[in-house]
Amino acid sequence: MALDRADKKALMIVFNDYATTRDSALRDQLIEAHIGLAEYLARRFANRGEPLDDLVQVASLGLVKAVERFDPARGLEFTTFATPTIVGELKRHFRDKGWAVRVPRRVQELHLRITRVIDDLSNELGRSPNVDEIALRAGTTEDEVIEAIDAGSAYRSTSLDAGRSDDDESPGLLGQLGDLDPELARSELRTTLGPLIAALPEREQVMLYLRFYEGLTQSEIAKRLGISQMHVSRLLARSLQQLRELGDPQ
Numbered sequence: 001m002a003l004d005r006a007d008k009k010a011l012m013i014v015f016n017d018y019a020t021t022r023d024s025a026l027r028d029q030l031i032e033a034h035i036g037l038a039e040y041l042a043r044r045f046a047n048r049g050e051p052l053d054d055l056v057q058v059a060s061l062g063l064v065k066a067v068e069r070f071d072p073a074r075g076l077e078f079t080t081f082a083t084p085t086i087v088g089e090l091k092r093h094f095r096d097k098g099w100a101v102r103v104p105r106r107v108q109e110l111h112l113r114i115t116r117v118i119d120d121l122s123n124e125l126g127r128s129p130n131v132d133e134i135a136l137r138a139g140t141t142e143d144e145v146i147e148a149i150d151a152g153s154a155y156r157s158t159s160l161d162a163g164r165s166d167d168d169e170s171p172g173l174l175g176q177l178g179d180l181d182p183e184l185a186r187s188e189l190r191t192t193l194g195p196l197i198a199a200l201p202e203r204e205q206v207m208l209y210l211r212f213y214e215g216l217t218q219s220e221i222a223k224r225l226g227i228s229q230m231h232v233s234r235l236l237a238r239s240l241q242q243l244r245e246l247g248d249p250q
Helices: 005-021 024-044 052-069 078-097 105-125 131-138 142-154 172-176 182-198 202-212 218-225 229-247
Strands: none
Touching: 005 024, 024 052, 024 078, 052 078, 078 105, 105 131, 105 142, 131 142, 182 202, 202 218, 202 229, 218 229
């Protein structure tokens, strides 16, 4: 965030007044004047698995802390003082709140550093860097690079309801697991009803098959068997009643 000399001088007057009075209205004025710095620093941490809005909130909290701690008598520019405070708040957010499984802090910090190195090398090389290139740039060993990359799987375990990041309409992981197969229930019914149907007269077994497996109407069944539709209706009703009685002997 660029401020001209007049703006900086005016804000320094406000900082001096706030240091003396601790007036919340002055504090809010200073925060509003520097919110662009917080947003700029938050964007530097984007594309690391956290929503930008959340990062802006974290950076804004760091800005508030910086405003409250800033001592204009030391002669520093506020942005020089505030930047490490805001960045530290963002790093703490990733380190302490972004891990679904507890990972040693050393590995957390290494993972974040390796991530930045991979981004930088990918841009420079035009391809994904290999492990030895990452280790050389990060000043660490290949084993530690692999450990840090593996630790990334503990960061923000994915919700089963979450869709793909590139497709807002994707069904999510839970949706990709599939539904219950309706044939499972039908298989159980066939196992239960099979012996009961076998106890019926052959013509009534044929009628049940035509009605409930082939989906024929009573008129079509009557035509197929050469009997009246009324007769088919009576036989089907009797067969179903018998099945109910056989299936529920009580």
